[in-house]
Amino acid sequence: MDVYARYSPAIRDYIYRSGWDTLRAVQSAAGDVLFGTDAHLLLCASTASGKTEAALFPIITLMQEQPPTSIGCLYIAPLKALINDQFLRLNDVCAECNIPVWHWHGDVSDREKKRLMRRPSGILQITPESLEAMLFNRHAHVASLFGDLRFIVIDEIHAFLRGDRGGQALCLIERLSRAAGVNPRRVGLSATVGDPDSVGEFLAAGTKRRTIIPRIQSTPIKWRLSMQHFFNNGPQATDTDQSTVDSAPEPAVEASDSTADLLPVDEQPTDTAPVVADPGLAYIFEHTRGRKCLIFSNSREECETVTATLRRYCEARHEPDRFLIHHGNLSYSIRRQAEERMRQSEAALTVCTTSTLELGIDIGRLERAFQIDAPATVSSFLQRMGRTGRRGAPAEMWFVMRENHTEPRALLPETIPWELLQGIAVVQLYLEDRWVEAPHKRRLPYSLLYHQTMATLASGGEMLPPELAARVLTLPPFRNVSQDDFRTLLLHLLEIDHIQRTDRGGLLIGLAGERVVNDYKFYAVFRENEEYTVRCDSEELGTIVKPPPVMSKIAIAGHVWEVEEVDYKHHVVYCHRVGGVVHAYFGEEPGDIDNRVLERMRLLLLQTDNYAYLLPNAVARLADTRRLAARAGLGLRPLVPLGGDMYSLTPWLGSYAFLALERFLRLRCATRLGLSKDFDSFRPYYMRFTMQVPAADFYRILREEIARPLDPMDLLYPNEMPIFDKYDETLPASLTRKGFAYGVLDVDTMKQWIMALPD
Structure with missing residues (x-):
C-alpha cells in the first residue's frame, strides 16, 4: 500500500511542511495494518523512531473520513508527564485536521473536563488511574463519551507488563467497551519489548481480533557506551591513586542487528572536581560539565543523596548549581520545573532522576546519560539509553559502578562486585541476543x-x-x-x-x-506508602514516609531541611532549609531481576572475554573477581565452603525463583541438612548458612526432597500473611497465601534448577 497517498490531505501537508522526504519503515508498516486490516497492532521500534505518528496518522485520517460521534481514540499512557508532553506534540497536527485533543488527569482543570463532557470528540489522553476514576464517578456518561470509540492506543506498553497495573488497564478497556457497547481496535507502542508474541496476546486479551506485529527492519543504532568502577574510598582496582576522576578515554559501541563495532573516542577531561570527594560522584561531576545530561539512580533515596552531593561540589568550586532533581515523591511543581528548564534552557543542566524520566518525556536534546550501578532489567537499560542520542547523535550511556572496600575478614560472596557483574550482564544480553524481559504473567491476581x-x-x-x-x-x-x-x-x-x-x-x-x-x-492498584506532605512556608516540596521528630533533618528535592512541626492529623511536615547531606527514605522498592540476568552473570565469571566499553578500573575489578571466583569454584558449583561448617549458596536464579529456593531450604530441607537459625539471604545473589551434613550430601538431599510432591503452598510459613500487592491485607488469608504461592514464587524454575544439580 502507498501509505502516504492514503493519508488525508491535512496529514500529507503536515508531512511536507515538516520536511520529511520519505516515510519511515515503522510508519509504512503501521499504515498497512491500520488501513488494510481490522486487526490490533503492536508497534515495536526503537526510541525516537516515530511510533506515535506512525499510529496516529492513520487513525486521524480514518477519523477525518468518517468523524466519530463521540471520543474516537483513547490514548492510555503510564505517566501524567508523558501525557502532557504528547498533548503538546499532537496539538499542532490535530488542530490542522480539526481533531480535538483532550487530556484528563488530576492536574487538568475542571473547566476543560466539563468542556469534554459537553462535547466528547477527537482523541482523549489519560492514565489508567484517571480512567478508573472516570468509570467510577461518571459511569452514567460512559456511553455518550465513548459510544463511537474506534481505537485505543497504549503507549509505552512495556510499562504495563510486569504488575497489576497492566491487568487493571485490560479490565478498564473491557469495562468501558461493555458499558459503551463498542469494540475498539487496540494499538500498542513500545521500544523495549522482549517477547512480541506474548505482548500481542496481552494486547488482544478478551477480544476475538488478532494482533499483527510488523517485523520492522531496524537501522543500525550507534551507541557510545562506557562502564567504570569505583571504590568509594581507598585505592582503586587499578592500584593507582584516582582520588578525583579517571582520565582514560571512554570507548563507544555501535550496536546494530549484526555485530558490535568499536568507535574510538578521544576525550581528556580536566581535573576540576573537588579533591576530597566521592570518586564515583566526582567522576560524574566532571563529565556532566558543559552538557545536558541525565543521571539515573535505582532509588529515590540515592537520587536525593547524589543530587545533594553534586550540589555541594558546585559550592566547593564556587560554581552555579547545575543539578536538578526529578522523582515520584517530589511535588508536581518541582518535577515540572525540572522538565521545563531542561527543555527550554540553553544552559548545560543535569537532572538526577529515577524511572520517572525513563519514558519518553521530551526534555530537549540530551547528550549523555549516567547510570549509577546496574538497572534491574534490560528493558530499563534500553529505555534509559534511548533518552539520549536523538536528532542524529549516537545514544550515550556511562555506567558508574560503586562499592565499598570489604573488610579484611570478609567471606567470599561479600567480596564479589554484584552490581558490576549485573551491569555487564544486562548490556551483554542485549548486545549478544537482543534479549529483553518478557511480560510477567500473574496466575492469580x-x-x-x-x-x-x-x-x-x-x-x-x-x-x-x-x-x-x-x-x-x-x-x-x-x-x-x-x-x-x-x-x-x-x-x-x-x-x-x-x-x-x-x-x-x-x-x-x-x-x-x-x-x-x-x-x-x-x-491506583500499586502499593503506596503512608506519606506525609513536606512544606516550606507555602511551597510544597514532595512527600516522605515515616515522618521524623521535630528538630531532625530530612532530605528531599536535592536539599536538606530541618523539621519545625509535624501535623500527624493532616499528614504534613513543616520545615526550613539547612545545609549538609543526610540520607532520605521513601519506602521499600523491591527489585525484579530475571533468571537470564543471573545466569549471564555466572557465565561472566567463567569466561575470559573483555568488553570494549569497560574502562580501566572496571577491567581490573572484573579480572580480580574472575581470579577469585576461579580459586573458589564460584560459577562452577553453587555450594562453596567458607570454612568449618559454613557455606554460601549461589544459585544464579532470578528474584522469585531465588525466593522459592530459599523457602524450600528453610521449610523442606532444614532438618535433614541441619541448617542453623543464622541463615542469611542476600537476594537474589547468595545465601549463607551453616549445616551439619557434608557438601556432597547437600545436592543429594535437595534432589530427594524435590522428588517428593511439592505444592507451592508448602513454601509458606505457618500463619504467614505475605503482603505483596496493594490489597493483600484486605483479602481473606487463604487467598493472600494462595496468590503469593502460585502468583509470586517461581517454583517451576526452582525445581528445574534442583533437578539439574550435580551428583
Whole structure:
C-alpha cells in the first residue's frame, strides 16, 4: 500500500511542511495494518523512531473520513508527564485536521473536563488511574463519551507488563467497551519489548481480533557506551591513586542487528572536581560539565543523596548549581520545573532522576546519560539509553559502578562486585541476543480481583452475586480464578463490611467499603506508602514516609531541611532549609531481576572475554573477581565452603525463583541438612548458612526432597500473611497465601534448577 497517498490531505501537508522526504519503515508498516486490516497492532521500534505518528496518522485520517460521534481514540499512557508532553506534540497536527485533543488527569482543570463532557470528540489522553476514576464517578456518561470509540492506543506498553497495573488497564478497556457497547481496535507502542508474541496476546486479551506485529527492519543504532568502577574510598582496582576522576578515554559501541563495532573516542577531561570527594560522584561531576545530561539512580533515596552531593561540589568550586532533581515523591511543581528548564534552557543542566524520566518525556536534546550501578532489567537499560542520542547523535550511556572496600575478614560472596557483574550482564544480553524481559504473567491476581470487584459494584450499583461474578470473572486477568475463590472473597468482604447484602439478596458497597472506594488512592492498584506532605512556608516540596521528630533533618528535592512541626492529623511536615547531606527514605522498592540476568552473570565469571566499553578500573575489578571466583569454584558449583561448617549458596536464579529456593531450604530441607537459625539471604545473589551434613550430601538431599510432591503452598510459613500487592491485607488469608504461592514464587524454575544439580 502507498501509505502516504492514503493519508488525508491535512496529514500529507503536515508531512511536507515538516520536511520529511520519505516515510519511515515503522510508519509504512503501521499504515498497512491500520488501513488494510481490522486487526490490533503492536508497534515495536526503537526510541525516537516515530511510533506515535506512525499510529496516529492513520487513525486521524480514518477519523477525518468518517468523524466519530463521540471520543474516537483513547490514548492510555503510564505517566501524567508523558501525557502532557504528547498533548503538546499532537496539538499542532490535530488542530490542522480539526481533531480535538483532550487530556484528563488530576492536574487538568475542571473547566476543560466539563468542556469534554459537553462535547466528547477527537482523541482523549489519560492514565489508567484517571480512567478508573472516570468509570467510577461518571459511569452514567460512559456511553455518550465513548459510544463511537474506534481505537485505543497504549503507549509505552512495556510499562504495563510486569504488575497489576497492566491487568487493571485490560479490565478498564473491557469495562468501558461493555458499558459503551463498542469494540475498539487496540494499538500498542513500545521500544523495549522482549517477547512480541506474548505482548500481542496481552494486547488482544478478551477480544476475538488478532494482533499483527510488523517485523520492522531496524537501522543500525550507534551507541557510545562506557562502564567504570569505583571504590568509594581507598585505592582503586587499578592500584593507582584516582582520588578525583579517571582520565582514560571512554570507548563507544555501535550496536546494530549484526555485530558490535568499536568507535574510538578521544576525550581528556580536566581535573576540576573537588579533591576530597566521592570518586564515583566526582567522576560524574566532571563529565556532566558543559552538557545536558541525565543521571539515573535505582532509588529515590540515592537520587536525593547524589543530587545533594553534586550540589555541594558546585559550592566547593564556587560554581552555579547545575543539578536538578526529578522523582515520584517530589511535588508536581518541582518535577515540572525540572522538565521545563531542561527543555527550554540553553544552559548545560543535569537532572538526577529515577524511572520517572525513563519514558519518553521530551526534555530537549540530551547528550549523555549516567547510570549509577546496574538497572534491574534490560528493558530499563534500553529505555534509559534511548533518552539520549536523538536528532542524529549516537545514544550515550556511562555506567558508574560503586562499592565499598570489604573488610579484611570478609567471606567470599561479600567480596564479589554484584552490581558490576549485573551491569555487564544486562548490556551483554542485549548486545549478544537482543534479549529483553518478557511480560510477567500473574496466575492469580487476587489483589486486583478485590479492586475490580469493588469498582464494579461502586459504579454499577446493586448486583446479584451471579451477575457480579459474570461481570468480574470474565475480565481478562481473572481467567484462572475459580468460582469457589470468588465466593470465598465475597463471603469475606461481607464479614468485614466492605460489601453488604440487601433484602432481595443483592450486593452493595458496605460502610467500611465506602471508606476505601471514596478515597482517591483507590484508583491506583500499586502499593503506596503512608506519606506525609513536606512544606516550606507555602511551597510544597514532595512527600516522605515515616515522618521524623521535630528538630531532625530530612532530605528531599536535592536539599536538606530541618523539621519545625509535624501535623500527624493532616499528614504534613513543616520545615526550613539547612545545609549538609543526610540520607532520605521513601519506602521499600523491591527489585525484579530475571533468571537470564543471573545466569549471564555466572557465565561472566567463567569466561575470559573483555568488553570494549569497560574502562580501566572496571577491567581490573572484573579480572580480580574472575581470579577469585576461579580459586573458589564460584560459577562452577553453587555450594562453596567458607570454612568449618559454613557455606554460601549461589544459585544464579532470578528474584522469585531465588525466593522459592530459599523457602524450600528453610521449610523442606532444614532438618535433614541441619541448617542453623543464622541463615542469611542476600537476594537474589547468595545465601549463607551453616549445616551439619557434608557438601556432597547437600545436592543429594535437595534432589530427594524435590522428588517428593511439592505444592507451592508448602513454601509458606505457618500463619504467614505475605503482603505483596496493594490489597493483600484486605483479602481473606487463604487467598493472600494462595496468590503469593502460585502468583509470586517461581517454583517451576526452582525445581528445574534442583533437578539439574550435580551428583
